[in-house]
């Protein structure tokens with residue numbers, strides 16, 4: 001079947017070479033000054049080499065408010081650095097590049113958090129102007145488009161939120177809560193002109209108690225589409241309302257349940273947030289609008305991504321952590337080298353680094369590496385003479401696997417661990433950096449088979465190991481209860 005993922009896609013005057021989008025992902029690589037530096041350049045040049053159709057540069061502030069390390073676009077002084085980055089990315093790839101621009105409210109270690117209800121009308125006006133000026137700078141810097149951040153815990157998302165109970169024309173009712181985000185969109189449009197693509201990232205579901213769900217956000221999507229947004233990138237959660245407070249630390253909006261929904265970890269199903277994105281897309285289409293929808297959230301396998309496009313779940317596939325783990329993923333998929341991809345294991349170490357204002361890196365990268373390792377080797381690693389000698393045993397209520405270390409010309413990056421249950425297909429259940437793994441999700445009554453294989457920095461895989469089978473009996477019911 002033809003690949004939809006690698007069929008070019010047009011957004012206004014911009015053509016994407018494929019339908020993979022790298023959604024914004026802060027790197028914490030810049031200094032407090034907010035200027036592009038070498039580390040940021042290296043990170044995005046790797047992404048550009050990887051060939052995603054659209055690369056959304058991490059959130060950059062439209063205003064000067066204090067924050068941890070964060071890019072800025074709040075002054076013309078930031079334009080040369082951004083222009084240089086954009087120019088370099090364009091020079092080595094046909095990825096289209098758009099910065100995500102953000103306004104956030106004040107927050108401090110003392111626990112103080114500014115709310116939308118605290119803003120004066122003049123401050124609201126400045127937010128609008130900040131976005132418009134930043135978008136103009138994005139165009140001047142040579143970017144192909146701009147994305148307005150209206151998701152998660154930040155200002156415009158807080159205006160859209162059901163929690164926005166401002167008593168004036170900017171709060172309470174949906175029409176009022178939409179007012180500032182729409183004013184921002186129109187001000188940006190006026191600043192960049194009709195031909196410059198402007199996307200919006202917002203929440204399909206706030207994932208908080210009594211928060212906005214798709215019942216309401218589909219109307220938000222419709223309004224943005226009616227006002228000429230060029231794409232709708234849907235995210236979920238990431239709110240302050242359910243964040244877990246740590247004494248002496250600023251509140252991090254990804255620590256509660258809504259944070260889990262934003263960056264679904266190992267315990268979530270694949271495409272955990274797809275249903276709301278698909279519903280919104282359908283709703284917008286049913287009103288005669290073709291605005292493209294980007295769905296993101298634990299989408300990791302190519303056949304799955306293709307089926308989402310084919311079934312109309314989304315027009316574009318967002319992949320953040322999978323591209324952090326392997327920036328070459330789009331190119332490998334395009335070249336039919338799915339087997340060479342380094343797979344994200346959704347351990348969310350990147351998220352906790354972000355939380356602690358530390359440089360965002362991938363857990364899978366070699367210790368100390370600031371960027372994904374690079375290799376063009378095509379020589380697969382090999383098991384030692386005696387083979388992989390995979391052994392599996394049930395110990396302490398889990399399946400414990402050990403095997404012999406593999407070797408390769410450039411060393412070993414990691415091992416895929418695959419499992420089949422009751423004679424079914426093998427699927428990957430994890431990755432290990434050293435030759436051991438504990439499967440804590442194996443349960444009694446199911447016959448498990450395991451196999452492993454090593455990969456190097458280029459993603460070359462060796463032969464599979466021997467297969468080992470383990471079986472726990474179903475644990476007998478606890479005898480001696482009190483009968484209640």
Ligand SMILES: Cc1cc2nc3c(=O)[nH]c(=O)nc-3n(C[C@H](O)[C@H](O)[C@H](O)COP(=O)(O)O)c2cc1C
Pocket residue numbers: 023024025026027058059100149151201235262263264296297298299318319320321322350351354360
């Ligand atoms: C370290 C990190 C930083 C992120 N920074 C941003 C950001 O700046 N703006 C944004 O809209 N989303 C941000 N996100 C959310 C991602 O864009 C994406 O929606 C989320 O990781 C789920 O997609 P995935 O499963 O493909 O990783 C960030 C995620 C991570 C892990």
